[in-house]
Amino acid sequence: MTSRPFTVADVMTEKVVAVRPDTAFKEIVAAMERWKVTALPVLEGEGRVVGVVSEADLLLKEEFHDRRLGMVEQLRRHDATAKAGSDRAAELMTAPAVTVGPEASLSQAARLMATRRVKRLPVVDGDGVIRGIVSRSDLLKVFLRPDEELADEVRHEVVAHLFPLSRDRIEVRVEAGVVTLTGDVRDSSLIPVAERLARAVEGVVDVRCGLTLATEL
Template sequence: MQHRTIGDLMTRPVVHVRTDATFKAVAATLAHNDVTAVPVVDDIGRPVGVVSEADLVRRVAQRPDPAGPTRLPEPTDRSAGENVTVEELMTTPAVCARPEWTVVEAARIMVTEGVKRLPVVDEAERLVGIVSRGDLLRVFLRRDDSLREEISRDVLVRTLGLAPADMTVEVDEGQVTIAGLLDDAQLVPVVERLCLGVDGVVSVDMHVSGRGASTGPVGTRG
């Protein structure tokens, strides 16, 4: 089986800004490239943070409300403009991924860190791409017949050495149903785990028994 890596899914070249970029320059970069966030890189191209529309809006929200009561600005007040740099706005440190990571690895980091995208860096920590939640979900756009063929051919026959007649595989909207009889009941969870590892599989419903064992149907997992 061949799994798509983050290197296969990431976007490149990457729209980014330098650490000395101004508020207006960042806003223009986001608008011109139709993106909601960009990595911030240092002088040698290493991500040091990420700046998003939310970061810019947060800065704007700190300004005096022109419709509210008039007040003199505090000594630390600064307007959102050319004198505000991205270093004051970005979220840091940058949570990054590697090109060789799997979809599962990247998804877990996104969930754990509460981020929507990951800059992708090489061995020297330089920016080489960016991957978003939408990019990860592209693996689930695979056709059902493609999933069925990979499970039948690569998982059951080539990897496990099963005869094609031993198992039936049905796939509907990425949900896999496998039925059949195995000589070794201990292979049942192995089949399930390998099927779940196929890119694009949403869940696996096992209806497989082992010969000479009381292994009944296994419910849906995903």
């Protein structure tokens, strides 16, 4: 059970596979194949993230391998053709890197991935030094929390706080991440608040609220 929202630091992978700016094209491909990843942060100095090289960056070499472009298309796709002719991470990478801080919430990380259309984010401290990496699958880890753990958190963090006098008449059940609230309460205005707070518990898939106003107070 937890009384605070999960952050990126809670779910990120601390062991990071990365490359240096001078890492060669074939070494990058080999690292991706060995570690089964689709993108690698590019680090310089003592671990400062300067970019990310992805499969999409590398595939440009194959895309333009046997194509002859006209002048207009060369100008329009200058960055892509430049990467296609490069063989080092510094020239292949996308920079600046899209990163996230370890204290960011999971929803913030998810929105950043969606808006920037990336599958993973380097996690960096205030100096831009890498501390881990977080992927889409990492953000889904909270949905692996046991049902009983979720039920305990809803009981302690939602029911006990909102309904201190009615808590013994409220039942909290969780099955496959779906929370069901049933029972009588003294203040009907708090019912939608209880549903919203239960839904906000990390790992909850859905909430079915069957709370009703007690007929006898």
